[in-house]
Amino acid sequence: MPDFVFPVVDLEPWYAGRDRRAVALRVRQACETIGFFAVRGHRVPRATIEDMRSTSRAFFDLPLARKMEVARPRPEQNRAYHCQGTETLARLAGNDSPPDYKEVFAIGPPDVPADDPWYHQGPGAYPNYAPNLWPAEPAAFEASWRAYWGAMEDLQDTICRVFASALDLPDDWFARHLDRHCSMLRALHYPEQTERPRPGQLRAGAHTDLGMLTILKNEAADGGLEVRDLDGRWHEAPVVEDGFIVNIGDLLMRWTNDRFVSTLHRVANPVNGGGRRRLSIAYFVAPNYDSVVECLPTCRAPGSPARYPPITVAGYRNERFARTAARGQPAT
16 A cells, blocks of 8 residues: 555635636545545634634643633533543544543634524524633633634635535535534643553544534644554644644535545554643534435435435434543533
């Protein structure tokens, strides 16, 4: 097998309206093989990224008691602060392990419209629009997170248009499934490992992502993102300082009838033990909770019938995420 190649795609031609088909075909190839690629030319301001990083690090530097003031209210709510020892991502893949060696802060949609209570507050809305909890400090925390969220929404829309083109659909095909999306933004803090990890314990266990796609801003540090190839070998993902890592989620794999690949990945422990801390910022794209995910018309053929029954986004996603709460830990 040839060496593992991690594609890097320049989005600038897409924004400029030239060579769009070439961009789509390059993304298609990546999605059909490893399910991961990086993007440059994304137009997210550097200041927005750095503000998000600095305020997130400042929050994680607070004493535990201060962080617990905005602890996750319930296991099924991907909101607020998740202290170390309360999440086990390996369960998303049907496995088990000691809890991940990390802590998390998370938000969902920050501005839920008040003029549509049936959709955003009705029985089907929970926990997709559960309220966000904002820490009182650092003072710039909420503003920086809101700015980053807005930038990710713009990038999400662009990437989904590229996906539609790659799948021979109209560019705006996914737009109607994202106009009331219930995505999540998480800062994942992997602290220096002052204690030796337990057997089988990683910074984040091997899993696939639940949603449509993930947009990740990672950073260089010992003990980072690894991707598993089709032969079962693990490869370190590159750090693209001027870009983002994008990977396919399980919902898009179902939508495409397994044409696009949702690939196992994990966050490894530092090779030499200890290691400096690491911060990753992940935006998980989740379509409207009532969107029905079923085989796309361009992914079905006489010899390739639909492999999955139709399912709503909420029906698929909520139950699977609840599995990640560590057993025997407080529902924070």
